[in-house]
Amino acid sequence: MSGIYVHVPFCKSKCTYCDFASYPREISKADIYFACLYKEIKGRAESLKDYVFDTVYLGGGTPSFVDEKYIVGIIRQIKNYYTLTDDCEITVEINPETISEEKVKAYKKAGINRFSVGLQSADDKMLAKLNRIHNREDFLLATKLLKGENLSVDVMLGLENQTSQDVKDTIDLAIDGGASHISAYALKAEEGTPMFGKYLNGDLPSEDETAELYDFARNYLEENGFNRYEVSNFAKDGFKSRHNLNYWNRGEYIGFGVSASSFIKERRFTNTEKIDEYTACILRGVVAEIFSENIEGDEREFEYIMLSLRKDEGFLFSDFKERFGTDFTQKYADRIKLVKKYVEIDENGIRIKPEYIYVQNTIIIYFMD
Numbered sequence: 001m002s003g004i005y006v007h008v009p010f011c012k013s014k015c016t017y018c019d020f021a022s023y024p025r026e027i028s029k030a031d032i033y034f035a036c037l038y039k040e041i042k043g044r045a046e047s048l049k050d051y052v053f054d055t056v057y058l059g060g061g062t063p064s065f066v067d068e069k070y071i072v073g074i075i076r077q078i079k080n081y082y083t084l085t086d087d088c089e090i091t092v093e094i095n096p097e098t099i100s101e102e103k104v105k106a107y108k109k110a111g112i113n114r115f116s117v118g119l120q121s122a123d124d125k126m127l128a129k130l131n132r133i134h135n136r137e138d139f140l141l142a143t144k145l146l147k148g149e150n151l152s153v154d155v156m157l158g159l160e161n162q163t164s165q166d167v168k169d170t171i172d173l174a175i176d177g178g179a180s181h182i183s184a185y186a187l188k189a190e191e192g193t194p195m196f197g198k199y200l201n202g203d204l205p206s207e208d209e210t211a212e213l214y215d216f217a218r219n220y221l222e223e224n225g226f227n228r229y230e231v232s233n234f235a236k237d238g239f240k241s242r243h244n245l246n247y248w249n250r251g252e253y254i255g256f257g258v259s260a261s262s263f264i265k266e267r268r269f270t271n272t273e274k275i276d277e278y279t280a281c282i283l284r285g286v287v288a289e290i291f292s293e294n295i296e297g298d299e300r301e302f303e304y305i306m307l308s309l310r311k312d313e314g315f316l317f318s319d320f321k322e323r324f325g326t327d328f329t330q331k332y333a334d335r336i337k338l339v340k341k342y343v344e345i346d347e348n349g350i351r352i353k354p355e356y357i358y359v360q361n362t363i364i365i366y367f368m369d
């Protein structure tokens with residue numbers, strides 16, 4: 001199975017840590033942007049006619065910020081031109097300050113069946129420092145509107161002055177709001193963002209302090225029935241994100257819109273990040289790509305190892321053999337010796353030991369040439 005990602009590059013304002021393709025001052029371009037997006041969706045359909053998709057993910061930016069007619073239009077366009085499974089997981093990202101009863105109704109009517117809400121913190125002061133537009137109260141109102149729905153909540157670790165009590169309060173709020181899936185990401189102060197200045201000043205928790213907050217979050221989530229299935233993702237039974245699992249299983253996906261990435265027939269490619277360039281090209285009947293690479297040979301195997309070992313369950317040797325025609329334990333015997341301390345291996349497969357998942361990047365490097 002394969003996934004569809006759609007990028008909505010509009011936000012009400014810019015968060016202090018954000019380096020995503022999101023443009024608060026460009027909302028006046030919504031009409032032309034979505035017209036071009038629908039054109040791209042239609043235009044790629046012929047080359048993907050043999051694909052069956054079991055996930056659609058509308059991310060951003062803030063999809064819930066724009067008028068619901070655009071979101072409904074995206075789903076309609078996808079359903080018109082692509083084959084989706086009957087139980088297709090269709091997710092929309094939501095900022096609690098921009099959601100309304102009308103939007104939720106329209107989303108559900110269009111077929112959206114999973115809602116990913118960015119909470120980040122239960123503390124209004126921390127939210128203000130991140131320049132998030134919502135507060136705790138907005139989150140409570142949003143979860144009322146989404147009561148009984150398949151709800152995922154994003155929380156952030158490593159915020160300025162954040163304690164484990166703050167993390168607990170945030171997780172409690174997410175659980176009380178009805179979350180069945182929680183993503184707990186460590187704040188990354190990307191260069192060029194206001195948050196990067198705070199990082200340089202030493203105002204943010206150190207890596208070790210953030211790792212401690214992560215350990216706390218992981219234990220607390222597990223005590224509350226949320227099992228980790230990937231470095232930053234925790235779910236109650238039956239609520240893993242199918243869309244993200246496809247990425248970690250090295251499955252294929254098509255991305256539509258600015259900055260959207262795709263992986264189709266062993267080619268990875270990414271659309272331009274600039275709205276004007278994107279729309280100008282689409283109007284001329286082409287898609288502006290800023291990146292394209294065919295993945296060949298051992299690089300395919302490395303990608304699979306790297307992505308699969310992010311998951312708690314790791315991967316099965318039989319799956320590796322089926323994909324690459326190679327016996328993993330024989331080909332990588334010397335590398336396995338080097339990472340022995342960090343991994344569990346049995347006759348079926350390999351996975352990183354639970355206590356080392358957080359630092360999986362340093363382990364995976366051993367499998368690189």
Ligand code: SF4
Binds near residue numbers: 013014
């Ligand atoms: S809401 Fe998300 S995409 Fe928009 S500015 Fe904030 S972090 Fe960036």
